[in-house]
Amino acid sequence: MEQRAQRARQAILSGPSLDGASWHAWPPAAEEHASAKRVAGDDDDMALAKRPRSDDGAAVVAATVEQQQQALAAMRELHPPPFDQHAPPIVLDASLPFVLEAPAPTPRTRKLRPEQEKARASFVAQHAGQTYEQMVLEHAYSSDRLYWLKEAYQLSWRTGRWSADEEDRATAALDKFCQHHQLSQAALDELIWHRRPDQKQLHEELWKHIALSVGTRPNYAVRMHIKSMRKDVLRGGHWTPEDVAALTSAVAELGHQWEKIGTRLGRSGNVCKHFWREQIQSRKAGPAPQGAFHPDEEEALRRTVLACCAEVGCAPDGPNLPWTLIHERLGPSPRRISVLSRKWRGMLSAERRSSDEQNARWYAPRDDHILLRRIRAQRKASAADIEFDKLASPDWQWPLYVIKKHWVVMLRKRAPPDPPASLDELLDTLARRVPSADQYKMLASGRRPGTTASR
DNA sequence: CTGCGACAGGCGAAGTAACC
């Protein structure tokens, strides 16, 4: 059971792009679905026995099964069976639905009030025995509830930027939903932004349908993304003085109702809020210094970050630093919060590199070869598949942009005009063309000769 | 003079927490 759960989580994390052929067979035939359910149930008698069960549990289960069958029938109508009936089984559904093991206690990162703790425990208990799909994909739980489930059942899903594949599936699902319900784009916007009371069910069905079609993100994340996608179509880009004036007057009139302000300005609420905070509010105290950080400024930043972190009890090299507080404490004309945050990460990174016997600067002969070896170790079919964010490690920690930049430079300088078809051949060619250390002159600054970067 | 590395700035997407 645990292996199946692991496989399922892996499938969620790696996403359908790793197994595109089988993915497109979604949804499964009802028989497979039902049989998977039965198997999951058989496997998990022990887990089921541990679960709290109400007196009329059997009736509830029967009603739930009936509801699920109805939902499945509706879903099958929306997603007709795949054209190729001989397609390989779906990775996700070969493992799902599964009944999760009893939750392992994990350290909580935040304290809840007693009534919140009670609500959390009850919410988590209600979901015992449910499938990953039911917990993550079908319901639009808001972030706090989703966090409770994630913590209690060790759930995981894809985060970060949406891949083109995910975007395509979301768009296709939206189109399909509109076709199925004969909705125009305007009607769809109406449903998304200003649904009528009688559209509640349709509204839920919409997000469920898209989340199941995307498959790799929680219903809630899907909802947020689709909304931002459709809203940002309105307008983005450069802020003119007129835009800034309009924003200022809108904030004066509406306060921090960013959704309304965004609607008025034709931009997303998030963008208006961010621009306001970064560009206008943070500069009330005066013009921010431009250009490189002065050593005194770096020292002041270091002192302030350490003091504020000690005050609120967080690690200065950890996540979620109190930047608003740091920004406030830094004095009359600080730089913008995003600049300070990025500068601090850069300082930490440079510090780690210099203390770990790693070059403070990229040393082409050695670091180029290390980069090539690490890319090769990923065993990708093409350069487009390289996962640059997974190349760094504690003993070779370069910022992502540095790694990407050196890859691009290497390609430009060393790749043949007609690059070979396979990534392996390209890597071979590059490795032959990157000179050895002896052929290079030592870089003038920042390098420590004789370090042992075997990686 | 040119190429390159480093890094700040601009803009925006996304995740998490908290609140209503």
Add this chain to the structure above:
DNA sequence: GGTTACTTCGCCTGTCGCAG
């Protein structure tokens, strides 16, 4: 369930200093 606040990160561009 919906919104806001806060934080982090990605991508692109421009600028500056240094070495060849």
